[in-house]
Amino acid sequence: MSTANVPGRDHPQGMFSLPDSVSADLARNWWALALRGVLGIVFGIIALVMPAATMLSLVLVFAAYMLIDGILAIVAAVRAARHREKWVWLTLEGVVNIVTAALAVLLPGLTVVVFVLLIAFWALLSGGLMLGAAFRLQPDHGRGWLIFGGIISIIYGALLIVAPLLGALVLTWWLGAYALVFGITLLVLAFKLRSRHQDHPQGSVPTAV
Numbered sequence: 001m002s003t004a005n006v007p008g009r010d011h012p013q014g015m016f017s018l019p020d021s022v023s024a025d026l027a028r029n030w031w032a033l034a035l036r037g038v039l040g041i042v043f044g045i046i047a048l049v050m051p052a053a054t055m056l057s058l059v060l061v062f063a064a065y066m067l068i069d070g071i072l073a074i075v076a077a078v079r080a081a082r083h084r085e086k087w088v089w090l091t092l093e094g095v096v097n098i099v100t101a102a103l104a105v106l107l108p109g110l111t112v113v114v115f116v117l118l119i120a121f122w123a124l125l126s127g128g129l130m131l132g133a134a135f136r137l138q139p140d141h142g143r144g145w146l147i148f149g150g151i152i153s154i155i156y157g158a159l160l161i162v163a164p165l166l167g168a169l170v171l172t173w174w175l176g177a178y179a180l181v182f183g184i185t186l187l188v189l190a191f192k193l194r195s196r197h198q199d200h201p202q203g204s205v206p207t208a209v
Helices: 020-028 030-049 051-082 088-106 108-134 143-162 164-199
Strands: none
Touching (some): 030 164, 051 088, 051 164, 108 164
């Protein structure tokens, strides 16, 4: 059996390397990755410098989504009613979504607090489950680490309940830091692809990219 056409045979990265056509396409469109990287960096800086504005923007995006989803649900309910199908639940869902969108716009601070409290209750529940599981685990199987993780989760949830707005601020900072690192990574990758594209303007780009 010939091995000349086996994928990854000629490359040290094997099956995990990208095909030449994909690598070439990425290199030709390096500017798109660069643009995504710049946008990520800009968003990250805004989230770190102006966390309150970032939180408000996220709330407004959520409100817009709920409004559109509610309108579509009501439209679906009207169509269902015309075909004599069940429409009550669709109408109720649409109304609830529209009311939620209105509350998010009129009371953005309350929306942020509710979101943070949901995360807090999740952290408390997760921490409690971890502690419960820890006592069923053998000591030499990492019981101490599981107990430690459960305690940290419970403390985190409690702190969010005590100071939800501060918790939202911290979450926004984390989001900004993530966007900043992600944007820098894409930007570095874009310029690396650009250099490969300049080295191989007509041919395919080596899969080592």
